[in-house]
Amino acid sequence: MKTYSIAIGSDHAGFAYKEALKAALLADGHTVRDFGTYSNASCDYPDWIRPTAEAVARGEFERGIVLGGSGNGEAIVANKVKGIRCGLCWNEQVAVWNRSHNDGNVISIGERTVTEAEAVRIVKTWLATEFEGGRHIARIQKIEQL
DSSP, X not given: OOOOEEEEEEOGGGHHHHHHHHHHXXXXXXXXXXXXXXXXXXXXXXXXXXXXXXXXXXXXXXXXXXEESSSHHHHHHHHXXXXXXXXXXXXXXXXXXXXXXXXXXXXXXXXXXXXHHHHHHHHHHHHHOOOOOTHHXXXXXXXXXX
16 A cells, blocks of 8 residues: 555544544554644634645645535635645545546545544545546646646
């Protein structure tokens, strides 16, 4: 299994899963940097998600994971950063498509939408999936031109 350098960030509503995912990722040999938040105290997700996405965009990390209650706002913030292709994933199949079709470099998960065990499986599937290339390359290039 290939290992990755991973940036991870969440708001208060994604904090518990962030902690669980960090433990699972470290156990699998990945390098993980936590960009916060560091508790379940109410906070504003852009404060934690933007630095996570920016670190991936700068090439400091190969992949990124962002979490919140639904994951929607987190995906929106991450995708505001040039070079990020973040997909909101709620099951393993969507995670496969995010990687294989979109060469997703950040994944967003909503803690209120899946179980913790599902979140771990989604992330592991996402990390194990390769980009297909082929017909998808031109689409990725068009995204990068936006």
